[in-house]
Amino acid sequence: MTRAGKTALAAVLIAFGLAVAPAASAGPVRADRSATSARVTNGNPSGPGSFANAVQAANADDGIGGIVFDSGLTATVPDSIVFTGAQRLSIDGNGSTVSGAGAEPDHTWDGGLFVSAGASTAISIRGLTFADSFNNGVAVLVPAGQEGVVQVTLREVTVEAPQFHGVLVDAQETTGYNTDDIPHPSCVDPHPSDSPASVSVSLTDVTVTGAGTLDPGFDTSIETGCPQDFDGVRVDEGGEGSLTARIVGGHFDGNLADGIELDESQSGTVAARVVGATFNGNGETMPVTYEGDTVVDLDDGFDIDETGPGGLIARFVNTEVIGNFDEGLDFDEAGSGDVDALIVGTTAEGNEDENMKADEKDAGDLRFDVRSSSASMSASQDGVQVEEAGDGDLVLSIRASTMRGNDGDGVRSDEGDEGDLVATVVNSDLSGNPGGSGTDIGEDGEGIGTVVITSTDLSGNGDGATTNDVDSEILRNSTLDGP
Numbered sequence: 001m002t003r004a005g006k007t008a009l010a011a012v013l014i015a016f017g018l019a020v021a022p023a024a025s026a027g028p029v030r031a032d033r034s035a036t037s038a039r040v041t042n043g044n045p046s047g048p049g050s051f052a053n054a055v056q057a058a059n060a061d062d063g064i065g066g067i068v069f070d071s072g073l074t075a076t077v078p079d080s081i082v083f084t085g086a087q088r089l090s091i092d093g094n095g096s097t098v099s100g101a102g103a104e105p106d107h108t109w110d111g112g113l114f115v116s117a118g119a120s121t122a123i124s125i126r127g128l129t130f131a132d133s134f135n136n137g138v139a140v141l142v143p144a145g146q147e148g149v150v151q152v153t154l155r156e157v158t159v160e161a162p163q164f165h166g167v168l169v170d171a172q173e174t175t176g177y178n179t180d181d182i183p184h185p186s187c188v189d190p191h192p193s194d195s196p197a198s199v200s201v202s203l204t205d206v207t208v209t210g211a212g213t214l215d216p217g218f219d220t221s222i223e224t225g226c227p228q229d230f231d232g233v234r235v236d237e238g239g240e241g242s243l244t245a246r247i248v249g250g251h252f253d254g255n256l257a258d259g260i261e262l263d264e265s266q267s268g269t270v271a272a273r274v275v276g277a278t279f280n281g282n283g284e285t286m287p288v289t290y291e292g293d294t295v296v297d298l299d300d301g302f303d304i305d306e307t308g309p310g311g312l313i314a315r316f317v318n319t320e321v322i323g324n325f326d327e328g329l330d331f332d333e334a335g336s337g338d339v340d341a342l343i344v345g346t347t348a349e350g351n352e353d354e355n356m357k358a359d360e361k362d363a364g365d366l367r368f369d370v371r372s373s374s375a376s377m378s379a380s381q382d383g384v385q386v387e388e389a390g391d392g393d394l395v396l397s398i399r400a401s402t403m404r405g406n407d408g409d410g411v412r413s414d415e416g417d418e419g420d421l422v423a424t425v426v427n428s429d430l431s432g433n434p435g436g437s438g439t440d441i442g443e444d445g446e447g448i449g450t451v452v453i454t455s456t457d458l459s460g461n462g463d464g465a466t467t468n469d470v471d472s473e474i475l476r477n478s479t480l481d482g483p
């Protein structure tokens with residue numbers, strides 16, 4: 001990239017609050033200056049110089065704040081390696097690999113090739129590949145009662161084909177690792193702890209592929225009673241506290257459930273900032289038996305679920321979300337709080353359900369702003385679908401974007417209950433959605449609905465521009481008819 005290009009990109013990132021801040025909260029965690037490091041000098045499963053030995057040393061001595069691999073090692077890991085210390089820990093892989101290949105697969109998912117299960121508030125890993133885990137790739141299990149911010153920083157980390165999640169950060173008393181739609185009664189979370197802590201995850205040039213590569217020798221849903229909901233990256237935050245995820249670069253492709261799922265419950269906000277990453281081909285989860293029925297609950301490219309007081313903030317820039325088996329981007333907010341989504345330069349195409357979807361419930365507004373992006377070719381749903389319910393307004397803006405060839409509408413928007421609607425579409429191509437409308441925009445309950453569509457192609461749709469209870473619709477320089 002040219003200097004001018006970098007400057008322009010930096011300006012964009014700063015404008016959207018995505019700049020890479022030098023502050024400690026965003027950068028890689030460094031061990032205390034006084035801390036010492038343990039070295040990994042061979043790939044043995046145990047003994048002097050092994051990865052297991054280095055972690056055991058850190059468990060025994062909180063003065064050890066770093067683990068440094070020699071370069072080019074492949075370390076054999078037959079069982080979960082668990083860090084139990086409370087100190088900040090930084091692992092530098094120097095391009096080495098830890099591998100669970102050949103190990104006996106686990107049947108519960110609170111382990112991994114590296115697990116932090118103590119009270120450490122900063123885990124940082126760089127330059128390391130986690131291959132063929134018998135469990136999760138990397139897991140951070142936040143203990144009950146943890147306070148402050150638990151920061152997980154991964155840089156140039158690859159996770160390939162773990163049996164369960166690629167990266168799991170669990171700080172939530174979930175009812176189990178259920179899929180969104182199946183609260184399986186017999187599914188028990190192996191780590192059922194909420195904590196007051198917030199969780200902050202920073203992933204830079206991280207690749208997670210093939211999460212949920214299950215052992216063919218047993219059926220997880222039968223063994224555990226749980227659906228097979230294993231994501232590339234899964235972050236569960238419960239109790240007080242918020243969830244922040246910052247993702248720069250990287251690939252989260254071909255995972256069994258979601259590419260990334262962020263799940264925030266009780267009080268607190270969730271904020272996701274994503275630049276230049278891919279979330280492609282995720283969500284081909286397997287059928288499970290639930291109440292006698294076979295249920296297939298397919299999953300998304302990027303899924304954010306927020307409940308309780310607090311809002312949902314999403315910033316996606318220059319990102320690909322293609323060919324996922326459920327939605328591409330799926331944002332759900334409930335309880336008080338707003339949804340504030342800004343999507344720029346992003347291609348969300350060819351997903352089975354909506355390419356981009358936001359669902360805001362209860363008190364709070366929904367703002368959904370799409371610029372220079374594509375949400376085309378949804379196989380069974382709308383290109384963009386946003387729904388606001390309860391008190392609050394809906395502000396939808398589509399600029400210089402393309403929503404073509406979807407099975408449903410190009411853009412569908414529903415404002416419900418009290419609150420106003422303002423929808424603006426400018427310089428966009430919402431043509432060729434023959435089974436639906438170019439725009440289908442409704443305002444229900446009390447409130448005023450305003451739609452302004454300017455310089456937009458609405459041709460080749462089943463209906464050009466559909467409105468429901470909207471007070472005023474203005475079409476300027478736009479094409480409604482024609483093939």
Ligand SMILES: [Ca+2]
Pocket residue numbers: 237238239240241242264265266267268269
């Ligand atoms: Ca929370």
Ligand SMILES: [Ca+2]
Pocket residue numbers: 306307308309310311333334335336337338
């Ligand atoms: Ca909320």
Ligand SMILES: [Ca+2]
Pocket residue numbers: 360361362363364365366388389390391392393
């Ligand atoms: Ca609302």
Ligand SMILES: [Ca+2]
Pocket residue numbers: 415416417418419420421443444445446447448
């Ligand atoms: Ca209304």
